[in-house]
Amino acid sequence: MRIAVLTGAGISAESGVPTFRDDKNGLWARFDPYELSSTQGWNDHPERVWAWYLWRHHLVQRVDPNDGHRAVAEWERIPGIVDVSVITQNVDNLHERAGSSAVHHLHGSLFEFRCDICDSAYHGELPDMPEPQLEANPPVCPCGGLIRPDIVWFGEPLPDGPWDASVEAVRATDLLVVVGTSSIVYPAAGLPELALAQGTVVVEVNPEPTPLSADATVTLRESASTALPTLLQQLPSLLGKKS
Numbered sequence: 001m002r003i004a005v006l007t008g009a010g011i012s013a014e015s016g017v018p019t020f021r022d023d024k025n026g027l028w029a030r031f032d033p034y035e036l037s038s039t040q041g042w043n044d045h046p047e048r049v050w051a052w053y054l055w056r057h058h059l060v061q062r063v064d065p066n067d068g069h070r071a072v073a074e075w076e077r078i079p080g081i082v083d084v085s086v087i088t089q090n091v092d093n094l095h096e097r098a099g100s101s102a103v104h105h106l107h108g109s110l111f112e113f114r115c116d117i118c119d120s121a122y123h124g125e126l127p128d129m130p131e132p133q134l135e136a137n138p139p140v141c142p143c144g145g146l147i148r149p150d151i152v153w154f155g156e157p158l159p160d161g162p163w164d165a166s167v168e169a170v171r172a173t174d175l176l177v178v179v180g181t182s183s184i185v186y187p188a189a190g191l192p193e194l195a196l197a198q199g200t201v202v203v204e205v206n207p208e209p210t211p212l213s214a215d216a217t218v219t220l221r222e223s224a225s226t227a228l229p230t231l232l233q234q235l236p237s238l239l240g241k242k243s
């Protein structure tokens with residue numbers, strides 16, 4: 001059996017990583033996430049955008065994967081499951097740290113950095129940021145460009161490699177589990193539609209309804225850490241109820 005898992009910020013929420021659209025408190029609530037995750041925002045206020053990502057980079061290093069991440073990683077060890085492809089919109093590394101071996105980052109990573117002019121990868125020292133700061137100066141590349149996070153901002157194309165691998169994984173999978181995403185940002189939100197169109201079982205795990213809920217084969221109004229550890233055992237009865 002092949003499983004593909006499409007995850008969003010919700011699967012990392014229980015690890016203490018704020019989601020995008022739920023984070024109504026905290027330092028960054030006063031800014032529109034689109035301002036902080038767009039090329040325009042970077043061009044207008046690179047020091048604000050840099051502070052936002054540097055803080056999240058350090059935040060993720062200080063938190064741990066939760067039972068949701070660990071359940072997905074555990075699926076790789078179940079006899080009969082030949083492939084578990086994790087397709088994530090998240091830029092944290094919690095799936096990898098939980099033990100998942102095939103993780104496709106559609107929106108990049110908080111742990112990769114590059115120059116915004118010459119594109120060279122940056123491996124230099126990063127200043128610590130124990131507390132959130134509103135502004136911080138990004139490092140400067142020898143070419144004069146500014147170092148930015150290697151993250152896909154609104155208006156930027158997704159990286160070909162992870163996208164192609166994700167489409168391939170969805171096409172080949174027997175089951176698509178969609179966890180912790182509001183399912184409103186395309187093209188990622190198009191992957192469950194692709195699965196449904198080819199007759200693949202789609203299970204949504206989200207405490208809140210989303211645009212996918214009405215079409216999903218099964219939708220569980222539960223948190224990731226509650227639903228995922230027992231999801232595979234429950235699947236036959238969940239699907240039995242639907243037929």
Ligand code: APR
Nearest residue numbers: 008009010013019020021089180181182185206208223224
């Ligand atoms: N378990 C499962 N789902 C949860 C949990 C939880 N414990 N807590 C919250 N959620 C759900 C919320 O109900 C919401 O539907 O996670 C979803 C988080 O939605 P968003 O904050 O919109 O995050 P995401 O769907 O990943 O955003 C997609 O948009 O902001 C851009 O590029 C950014 O990758 C991001 C993309």
